[in-house]
Amino acid sequence: MEQARIFIAIALSFIVFLLWEIFFVDKQVVEKPKQDLQTQTISKEEPYVKEINTKSVDKAPLIKEDVLKTIKSPRVIRVNTPLYSAIISEKGAVLKSFVLNKYRESVEPDSPLLEMISPEIKDGTIKIGLAGNSVPALNDAFFMTDIKDDAIEINDNSKELSFFWKSSNGIVIEKKFLFSPETYMIGCKVIIKNGSNQTIQDNLILSLFKTYAENGRMYGFEGPSALINNALEQVDIDDIEDKNIYNGELKWIAVQDRYFMSCIVPEKAVEASMRLFVGQDNVLENQFMQPESIINPGSQRTFGYHLFMGPRSTKVLKEIDYDLDKAINFGFFDILAKPCLWFMNLIYDYTISNYGIAIIILTVFTKIILWPLGAKSYKSMNEMKKIQPLVMEIREKYKGDKKKMNEATMALYKTYKVNPVGGCLPMVFQIPVFFALYRMLYEAIELRHAPFFGWINDLSAPDRLLSFDFSIPFMQPPYGIPVLTIIMGATMFLQQKISPAMGDPSQAKIMMFMPLVFTVIFINFSSGLVLYWLVNNVLSIAQQYYTTKKAA
Numbered sequence: 001m002e003q004a005r006i007f008i009a010i011a012l013s014f015i016v017f018l019l020w021e022i023f024f025v026d027k028q029v030v031e032k033p034k035q036d037l038q039t040q041t042i043s044k045e046e047p048y049v050k051e052i053n054t055k056s057v058d059k060a061p062l063i064k065e066d067v068l069k070t071i072k073s074p075r076v077i078r079v080n081t082p083l084y085s086a087i088i089s090e091k092g093a094v095l096k097s098f099v100l101n102k103y104r105e106s107v108e109p110d111s112p113l114l115e116m117i118s119p120e121i122k123d124g125t126i127k128i129g130l131a132g133n134s135v136p137a138l139n140d141a142f143f144m145t146d147i148k149d150d151a152i153e154i155n156d157n158s159k160e161l162s163f164f165w166k167s168s169n170g171i172v173i174e175k176k177f178l179f180s181p182e183t184y185m186i187g188c189k190v191i192i193k194n195g196s197n198q199t200i201q202d203n204l205i206l207s208l209f210k211t212y213a214e215n216g217r218m219y220g221f222e223g224p225s226a227l228i229n230n231a232l233e234q235v236d237i238d239d240i241e242d243k244n245i246y247n248g249e250l251k252w253i254a255v256q257d258r259y260f261m262s263c264i265v266p267e268k269a270v271e272a273s274m275r276l277f278v279g280q281d282n283v284l285e286n287q288f289m290q291p292e293s294i295i296n297p298g299s300q301r302t303f304g305y306h307l308f309m310g311p312r313s314t315k316v317l318k319e320i321d322y323d324l325d326k327a328i329n330f331g332f333f334d335i336l337a338k339p340c341l342w343f344m345n346l347i348y349d350y351t352i353s354n355y356g357i358a359i360i361i362l363t364v365f366t367k368i369i370l371w372p373l374g375a376k377s378y379k380s381m382n383e384m385k386k387i388q389p390l391v392m393e394i395r396e397k398y399k400g401d402k403k404k405m406n407e408a409t410m411a412l413y414k415t416y417k418v419n420p421v422g423g424c425l426p427m428v429f430q431i432p433v434f435f436a437l438y439r440m441l442y443e444a445i446e447l448r449h450a451p452f453f454g455w456i457n458d459l460s461a462p463d464r465l466l467s468f469d470f471s472i473p474f475m476q477p478p479y480g481i482p483v484l485t486i487i488m489g490a491t492m493f494l495q496q497k498i499s500p501a502m503g504d505p506s507q508a509k510i511m512m513f514m515p516l517v518f519t520v521i522f523i524n525f526s527s528g529l530v531l532y533w534l535v536n537n538v539l540s541i542a543q544q545y546y547t548t549k550k551a552a
Helices: 001-021 136-140 314-320 331-350 357-371 371-386 386-398 401-413 427-444 484-495 505-512 514-522 527-551
Strands: 076-080 083-090 095-106 113-115 125-130 151-153 161-165 171-179 186-195 200-201 204-211 223-228 231-233 245-256 259-268 268-278 285-288 293-295 298-311 464-468 480-481
Touching: 125 136, 125 331, 151 268, 161 231, 161 527, 186 204, 204 259, 204 298, 223 268, 223 285, 245 285, 293 298, 298 314, 314 331, 331 357, 331 427, 357 371, 357 427, 357 527, 371 386, 371 427, 386 401, 427 527, 484 514, 484 527, 505 514, 514 527
Parallel strands: 076 151
Antiparallel strands: 076 083, 083 095, 095 113, 125 204, 161 171, 171 186, 186 298, 200 293, 204 285, 223 231, 223 245, 245 259, 245 268, 259 298, 268 285, 464 480
């Protein structure tokens, strides 16, 4: 096997991998059933729900009258903390808005603060319900509260807000929120008091809602996830049609995108179900369904949760605990990507607080670790270059007999003790490092809106110098001059020029186009990733030049 063919195979594999990540299939949706949902009984008891009665009861709806209509608009209460501003509506006691005070929608300084709840989610999020619909009036319930002020400031101490709803036959449902000034974590309790003369036997549901892009994700994971049986479960939205119920010991469920996520965390891990539905306007619903509970007349049950709505930051999630940091997963090379993220943040904290500089130092450090592999590769390439005239003679001599050509070529390699794959195998070991950094630099929230210098004011976005009103082939908006990407392509071209020439003219022609192909691929990558690849190219050119001179 010749070195050139292996190198081409590696390059083509790299391209196929990236194109597979970039392109996508149209999403299919699952409409949430309009009729009563069938549920499964979970055999294990709830560890934090008391007085479970196993006696079978009639599961017919407890309230048959129509829900009372009102002309009064639901009151909303705003809760302001240093980290976020939340709006709770009396209708359903749901969160209608959740604005993060430390993040903006775009990189512009006058951009509005980031809203976690899209306007398309008309009914809000953190919605409660019963899987068997045993109390149908709950679906359109207006909760009451004794809070007098429409705005609550929480700057020093935590504060609890309670909302109540009572049915005509005496069932009372209370929903409590506990807001704290120093954390994104929100306490949430749902208390069901059975003041009727019938037993309630049903599964409590707490739902997260999130909109998703029609074209789906581009590179990293976006969608519903959960920690089930201590293992991360990430579900692609287009797979929900095939399977939408996941059972096991749930530590949390979430809906997440590239940089942010919303979670429901039970106070203790419990055998429960995650149920997924996709509805109109591209709204995804992720339900945390409790095991079936039996609430006898005159008794009550309390269900305790924590809510998280905030950044997918390793530092933030580890401080909160509950294994929420496991939601950050960089795919197949996660074991390499997370140490790189930790080291990049360490560099940032102890340098000039510029993530562009941190990426450069990280790249240099990575190159130092991989230096022996690179040196071995370039040494082998240099040895191959020396015997290239002899290889060409063999090709010419046996051009009509491929079998003899290969035998003579392998004998030549053996005579000169040259390994034809010696220049490629070290490169193969470097590919996982690239893919690990590729995912890490794409999904790391630390790079979101992080400036480098000059026109590069967002390392998570493609670099664009100037702004054009017309489209450019292969380029996603915004349109402009990808200066950093062009320089990166130039370094690839220079590296190719100083590498040994191909023996096969057809392979040489293919390799001539590789810098152009990679430049087109990288044109829409984040500038942080392009910066890494550019610096890596410059260091590789320097190492190749040094190794070649030393061996001369």
